[in-house]
Amino acid sequence: MAERRSAVILVAGALALLVYALAFASPYGLRVLTVAGVYALAAFGFQIVFGLGGALSLAQGAFFGVGAYVTGILGSRYGFGFEATFPLSMLVPLLLALPVGLAVLRLESHYFALATLGIAQVLHLLAVNLPELTGGSNGLAGVPAAVLFGRAVQRGLPMAGLVWGLVALGGLIGWRLARGRLGRSLAMLRDDPLAAATLGLDVGRLRLAAFGISALFAGAAGALAVHTQRVVSPEVLEFPVMVSILTIAIVGGRGRMAGAVLGAVLLLHLPEWFRFLERGYLVVYGVALLLTVVLAPDGLTGLLDRIAARLFGRRPRASAVAMEPPRPPNPPDGLAVDDLRKSFGGVRAVDGVSLDLRPGGITGLIGPNGSGKSTVINLLSGLERPDGGRVRLGGREVTGLRADRLARAGLARSFQAAVLPIGVGVLEAVAAARLAVDPDAATAEAHARWALDRLGVGDLAGQGCDGLPAALRRRVELARSLVRRPAVLLLDEPAAGLTDGEKAELAVLLRELAEEGVAILLVEHDMGFLLPLAGRVLCLDRGRVIYDGPAGGVRRDPAVAAAYLGRAVPA
Amino acid sequence: MRRALPLLIGLLAVSSCLSSAARADDTLSFPVLVPLTGFLSLEGTSQRNGAVLALKQTPAGIAIASEVVDTGTSPEAAVTALERAAGRGTVGAVAASMLGTQMLAMLPLAGELKLPLVTVSGTASITEQGNPWVFRFFPGDAVTKAAHARYVVEELGKRQPAVIYQTTAYGQSGKAHLDAAFEALGVTPVFEEGVDPAAKDLLPVLTKALAAKPDVLVLHLHSGPTALLLRQAASSGVTLPIVAGSAMHQPSTAALLEPAELKGVCAETAASPISGGTPEVKAFTDAYRAAFGKEPDAFALGQYDGMTMVLEAVKAGARSPDAIRKALSAETFQGLAMTYKSDGKGNMAHSAVIVCYDGASRVPVLVKRYDDPTLAAK
Incomplete structure (x- = not known):
């Protein structure tokens, strides 16, 4: 399978990234890498709900922002530690996603996208207009660093290590989910919801599960974003965050966890490479993105698959040993x-x-x-x-x-x-x-x-x-x-x-x-x-x-x- | 994995040799990290130009380097830009974004890196964080909004203002200070509402404001929304006096409107270089026009003054960020716009002016100057 062959290239890439981080990266390089890791984590969730499930949820940025605000408010206002703020930053977006998901997940694709966009708008308004809680438009400064095992995680290599450690863990969880029953069921649902339903898949429950999981990932990413910046402000709830996550998923390769990582690393580094152009970097950035999409319509992971197939040849898909499925215990009588x-x-x-x-x-x-x-x-x-x-x-x-x-x-x-x-x-x-x-x-x-x-x-x-x-x-x-x-x-x-x-x-x-x-x-x-x-x-x-x-x-x-x-x- | 491990160790060894060969250089760097794109691009470009113009006039014998980086409007981009700048040579001081949320995000890192941030941000809270590395060369909201409110009440004699502000850090900070200033003057606004900077139609908020029967419209909006509201007010036949925030004094804002649409409109600001003044201000305006083909505004002049004070400190022997910080904290500097002196928190500017348009030109006339209006209000 080309996917497995391209895994060799991905592992080599991961090693190169590790060497770069440990030996070559400046504090600036580490910061960009850290932010890329944060976005990769958010994109993992989006790969599940959008990439696999086919539901264009524009609430992923909002869940990211909610996670950020939970960490910001509890950390800076109430002095909660990382061990409390991090899980709560995942839990609160999940608790928000479940009722919202029940209400909007049965909408058709474009109505669903609009409804989820509305969630982000409402949350942004709340963040701006509840200054006593959120700090209003200024946001909240002075968010403490994450503390692990009694030691503050400082910026630079320690923070990059924490973020990328969680990216590795999140990526592994996402990868197992994608390859398991849930991921395959979601892919079936994405490709043909009617056929999926006739195969016994509960469309509503599956979409709700994907929506909830996406919120968990986004909340975790939001929490880490705040620890990276040490401030939280309404910008975390704005549309550009959502656009970044969506672009990462598309450019990296829809539905693939490796795609989220590749997309995030590329998308976060691309503008930095052209900063010397002052505002002209946006034009170059746009052209580079366009070229990526044109040259790799299946995303970077799809491109890697093609390269791997060319380098190593195509291997037949793995088969399985036949096993007769059991008959239902009490089949209906006609x-x-x-x-x-x-x-x-x-x-x-x-x-x-x-x-x-x-x-x-x-x-x-x-x-x-x-x-x-x-x-x-x-x-x-x-x-x-x-x-x-x-x-x-x-x-x-x-x-x-x-x-x-x-x-x-x-x-x-x-x-x-x-x-x-x-x-x-x-x-x-x-x-x-x-x-x-x-x-x-x-x-x-x-x-x-x-x-x-x-x-x-x-x-x-x-x-x-x-x-x-x-x-x-x-x-x-x-x-x-x-x-x-x-x-x-x-x-x-x-x-x-x-x-x-x-x-x-x-x-x-x-x-x-x-x-x-x-x-x-x-x-x-x-x-x-x-x-x-x-x-x-x-x-x-x-x-x-x-x-x-x-x-x-x-x-x-x-x-x-x-x-x-x-x-x-x-x- | 067995093959990868020796490769990893080898690369680490090579890299450690390479990294030890760090470049030694005594050139001081003054990065310009400002928003050149997004809703604050007009103001950010002014800020950039002011800083660049000052750095072009570096005193002889001082070697400096500078790079302009767009921070957009996200705090994350600003922090990344600061980290990037810090890694490129010895940074003397940073011309830092005028966007309040970006400044708030950069402050902790500036504290860690020990780099002075020289800005024209009006957001009050940036100098309220107890961070000794921030220096604001533009009067803060406490100064400008006191002047704003005093002009409305004391000069125009209005006591029923309708306040329309922006739902950004800039807007909320200004609104809070306007409230305090009006309260000190015994005036309660008859209407207050925030508008999103992305709003494409401000007629609804204008209609609501007029329904509250105000005797003056008080605006605290960014450049684009200010122009939009003034145009919609003019086309709706609004004859109430309008006193706007500092964005209105910008030539780039006035350029968005016909002179007739500006009739009777006033604005608070730190300075208005195009309105004339001393020969030094005129020389600055001419140099600015020649360099950028645009009219300068108070943000450009404030940033110019700030970076000029930094360079004066370097000229006087400050060769490290900490030495520059000490000079900025302790010295008094006679700039083009005003005299600058830190209040101990990094607030360097303590004067504001009111300019008004006559309806025939886009160049406003300076009608009132307030030196330390906050203290005077007290």
Whole structure:
């Protein structure tokens, strides 16, 4: 994997930085390095919420400022020591992030960004207008140095050591989070929130967790910023802090902890290199940033990956030993749908649909384009909320339940166009379907390997999803459904684009799944594929069921023929 | 890692040899660390030019070096700039930012590094930190705001001022001192409101102020907001007298307005070199115009006076930062704007003037001078 190869370059870079700090750096160089470390720590959190989770939180700068003010106020006004101010500087932003997150995390991307920007504005106003507490616009001077083991951490090497020690610790925590269940779940969420929900991932809870973690990192960075400067003023809550963090994440490489470090070191040093230009340094700084983004669109870490791949060649992705995932202890006994209804404006997309998916049975759902088939699947899988009707999963009322809850209850689905994440390996993509249930990412990958093997595509495990032919994409997507060991499987045109041979293989697999007790709903246009498989077929037209009976009878039904051909076929 | 460790040790050994070969030089350095970008860029550029002009006129026989560094508007950038400057040769004194929050951030480091900071910042608290390394060559808010309030009450006879100030350290400090000065004069403002320096429309705050039925508008805003409010007041037909803060006296602020929009507007400041004065002030103004193609203001003159006093100390034999600090602390200096003498806290300037515009020109006329107005108010 290029990432691992580029780790060699990163370790060499870290060593060079260490040598520079210990032997070459002037007090000024150490200060710039210290400030870079502070921003790297703040950017770690942003990599989690934005880089991995895809939520453009513009509150990261505000959480940074809150952490700074907690340390500033408690340290300078009340004489609290580092051992108290540092954890509190992390805790207070977290306590702020949780209620704020509950309120704003379900907003769409740009509204979410605006709402989080508003938080920073409110906090800035409070900092300016509560001078008794915050020192107002002047801020608070005389913040004491951090004291560790009875000794004050002085500026220069000791402070740089403290900051970069915490950067190393924070980076390790962030890296483990990013590679673990949380990071992978967030990446899944970022790439396709709907697909993530249908794989059982709780979108709201994941985003809240990422938001909270980002606040912890930002608070820690804010506290260290104050110990570096020894004053705190409203500038720590201003937008330029947020812009710096955002730029660091983008330039360094989105979602990568090493990217946060590289971005921070570069972004903080770049203007210093051109200071001799007086105000002209801003132009050079801007051009340099632009060049970096153009030459390294995936960030500096992406560039390193490419260089590493060129130097050392590409290594296949690591695979896993297959392990059959356990079946859920009490799988639901089929799915019963009664009088399901859904309208979009004045259009009745689904109008009184009832069906019964029994364990071991394959039910076909057909109908002309726009008849409501996909809407039915969306309603049953929780992506749409029905206007009326009842849905019971194994006798349990699940009408209107969220997609992730339905998925965890034993329901799986596929999409009309196979939805696979970009830039992700096949094994990882399938393992994502187990993240909500397995204890760790390694177990999820072992289960994913089992599903790929079962579908006859185990050799794809080491490949990336990008560029897979349509048939293989469908198999990988089916593996994502299969690996969850669902009780009810909803498949939306799984045979589209497959050759006859591939269809035959798919049919065998579906029969096997049915024999294992899975209830299958199969939406399909290809009657040659569907009718031999399905024991029962429903035909929809304009949202209503116009045929519900054995598969053999559907071809002769005049209403079905009229729906497809636009006129009644003579008997 | 096994291979990296010897490499690390080797590099450390080489570096220790290199670092011992430090450069020996008796040139004194006078870095200029001022905000050249951001909302204070106009004032910061004046400050820069004043310092640079003074340093160009270094007395013969003294070797000096100087570098101008933009501190932007963040305290962090200012502290980094100070650390950078301290590492480049022997620093005699620093022409330091006029932005209060930057000064407050630089002060602890200046104390640690033992470097005199020479500034024109008006923020009162910078000389209230007990730090012996700060010297302010611009009257602090205690002086200027006392003059400001006294002119409003004693000369204009107004007793219902509406105060509009900036929500920055500069604004809040000035507002606090205006409150104290008005209170000492037995006047209570009928309206007070802070505005953000980034505000693009000041008509709402102006409308609210006028609704409070004031008899005078008292402004304490930065350059851009001052010009914006005056333009909006003129276009709204406001006829109340307006007495603004020191930003208004700046030629760069006046250049943003038509002369007619300035009619009846006055401002407090330390000095107004373009308004004329002694031959020395005229010579300074001419040299400034020739060097920078701009009109000088009180910030430029204050910083010029400050750095000139520093160079005079060097000329008199001060060759270390501490010797310069002692000279600044103890000596009296007759500058172009006024006579400077430390009050023991680093406040060197104790005079303020009021200038007014006649509506026909952008050059104001000096109408009132206050020497130590705070004491007089008491």
